[in-house]
Amino acid sequence: MNEELIVSGRMNPGIDPYLHIWHWQIPLYLFLGGVAAGLLFFTSLYYILGKEKELPTAVKWASFLAPVALVIGLFALFLDLKHKLFFWQLYTTIRISSPMSWGAWTLMLITPLAFVWSASYLRELVPAWDWKLKILYDFEKLIIKYRKVIAWMMIILSIILGIYTGILLSAFNARPLWNTSLLGPLFLTSGLSTGAAIIMWMSKDHAERALFSKIDLILIATELFFIIHLFMGFLASTQVQINAAELFLGGEFTVSFWVFVILLGLVLPAFLEVLELRGYKVPVAIPAILILFGGLMFRFIMVEAGQITRYLY
Amino acid sequence: MRYAMAIDTKKCVGCGDCVVACQTENNVPIGYCRDWVVENVAGTYPRIELEIRSERCNHCENAPCVRCCPTGASHIVEGGVVLVENNKCIGCGACIESCPYDARYSHPDGYVDKCTFCLHRVQKGQDPACVSVCPTNCMYFGDMDNPNSDVSKVLATRKFKVLAPEAGTNPQIYYLI
Numbered sequence: 001m002n003e004e005l006i007v008s009g010r011m012n013p014g015i016d017p018y019l020h021i022w023h024w025q026i027p028l029y030l031f032l033g034g035v036a037a038g039l040l041f042f043t044s045l046y047y048i049l050g051k052e053k054e055l056p057t058a059v060k061w062a063s064f065l066a067p068v069a070l071v072i073g074l075f076a077l078f079l080d081l082k083h084k085l086f087f088w089q090l091y092t093t094i095r096i097s098s099p100m101s102w103g104a105w106t107l108m109l110i111t112p113l114a115f116v117w118s119a120s121y122l123r124e125l126v127p128a129w130d131w132k133l134k135i136l137y138d139f140e141k142l143i144i145k146y147r148k149v150i151a152w153m154m155i156i157l158s159i160i161l162g163i164y165t166g167i168l169l170s171a172f173n174a175r176p177l178w179n180t181s182l183l184g185p186l187f188l189t190s191g192l193s194t195g196a197a198i199i200m201w202m203s204k205d206h207a208e209r210a211l212f213s214k215i216d217l218i219l220i221a222t223e224l225f226f227i228i229h230l231f232m233g234f235l236a237s238t239q240v241q242i243n244a245a246e247l248f249l250g251g252e253f254t255v256s257f258w259v260f261v262i263l264l265g266l267v268l269p270a271f272l273e274v275l276e277l278r279g280y281k282v283p284v285a286i287p288a289i290l291i292l293f294g295g296l297m298f299r300f301i302m303v304e305a306g307q308i309t310r311y312l313y
Numbered sequence: 314m315r316y317a318m319a320i321d322t323k324k325c326v327g328c329g330d331c332v333v334a335c336q337t338e339n340n341v342p343i344g345y346c347r348d349w350v351v352e353n354v355a356g357t358y359p360r361i362e363l364e365i366r367s368e369r370c371n372h373c374e375n376a377p378c379v380r381c382c383p384t385g386a387s388h389i390v391e392g393g394v395v396l397v398e399n400n401k402c403i404g405c406g407a408c409i410e411s412c413p414y415d416a417r418y419s420h421p422d423g424y425v426d427k428c429t430f431c432l433h434r435v436q437k438g439q440d441p442a443c444v445s446v447c448p449t450n451c452m453y454f455g456d457m458d459n460p461n462s463d464v465s466k467v468l469a470t471r472k473f474k475v476l477a478p479e480a481g482t483n484p485q486i487y488y489l490i
Contacts, residue, residue: 002355007365008329010349012418014406019415021406082404083423089384089401100407101383171381173480174413238479311413311477 019175019307025080027299030165031194032073033107034187034295037162038195039066040114042212044155047147057203058212060121065198067114074107099171103164110157113150120144162188169306177244177306180233186226187299193219194295197269201288209284213273216291220270227262244309253305261301265294315457316392316430317485318444319464319473320367324451327352327365331443331452335369338431338442342421347428348443364490367443367452370395370416370428371476371484378408378417386424392456393485394432399424413480430454457485 006016014021043063046052052059081087091108095101120143123129131137143150166187169178193216200212234245248257269287276282327350335341335348348369355362372395379387379395386401387408397408397417402424409417409425420426431441435454439445444452455462460469464487473487 007352008332008350097380172411313476
């Protein structure tokens, strides 16, 4: 027996009986940030590669969702803050050692870029749209002229955004489940995969759909490899990380993780996509929704379970 | 200067005076606390051991809360004391997540609050509230860089441990064992 009891009656809300300072806002933001990163990555990538005509959904239409996802995600982040009126303090400093600080700055840069990018295609989407003011037409002309520069900035920022959602968690060495450098690449892969799923879902063009189906398959395979690698790393590590892994290998998150994230969120959509690529009729919405659902569940489970894991002494 | 605290687990009876003294001295809101008492029972009956520890912020030399703070509200002042500047804190919770000792809590006013080593008392030459009220005199506070301070003297003669040294934080609360 090794029992630790707080006998002075500590009941600090958010800490006792176990840490629960982050609620639904953070995992929702991590998911939406990943989706936006995925969408903007493919948008910029295929614009830079000059595939605007062949892949209109990826370059033009899907990117309209990115600013929406970012704004909802930022609002969720704002809701998470407990000292809300001081949020601007984030932008009075740059702290290299704090992933949250450079994440905040990345969002500050990529959100307006995502808006500008969508605005430059708005009149193609809605031909009747009128900007009303001449200055806005001039601005539109300017951004259309510099689309390539914006695409290069967005592709770099989207990778940073996608990977930072994982690094944010992995920087907390007090939470053994998060404290692995694999979390950054894993969250990036998952974010790209959810972005690709949305493009696949929205696309009307068969070739474009097939391309993003294949991209998604590669990303799902990478994600599965990372997850296996994650558990191998935990089980070969210290007691606290073995305990963290055991939450998923028989512990309280076993069913939710293996059923919702692995089976429904990765394996089943991958199977359906293979069937579709082989020529079977599968409604594209089903694998896409499953991937998005799996990505959302993955972040909720990681944030929830990570807060339970801790050092023992 | 390097402030530190040594707590004698053999003398501590777990009365909780330190907790109440801190709450009174620092106007800690009702229902919250900056320090707390842990009773650790290890072994199998009849061979069991009891260790009582008064715990609080460890004022780590390599403080993860300061590293993770996005605004610089968590900072280290003279003597290695880790403090939070209320008007810079946005209440994001990063420092609470990053603390291996769960020493921080979210104050009802929004910012994050924690032990300050009673710096306002220490600067006047007094001991922190918890140390000054301890009825068994099991707590020692002082400057580690001064070999004649209470804490240096007791650490020179007794065996001690720190909590979760593997977290790499270099904590400054020493438990005499």
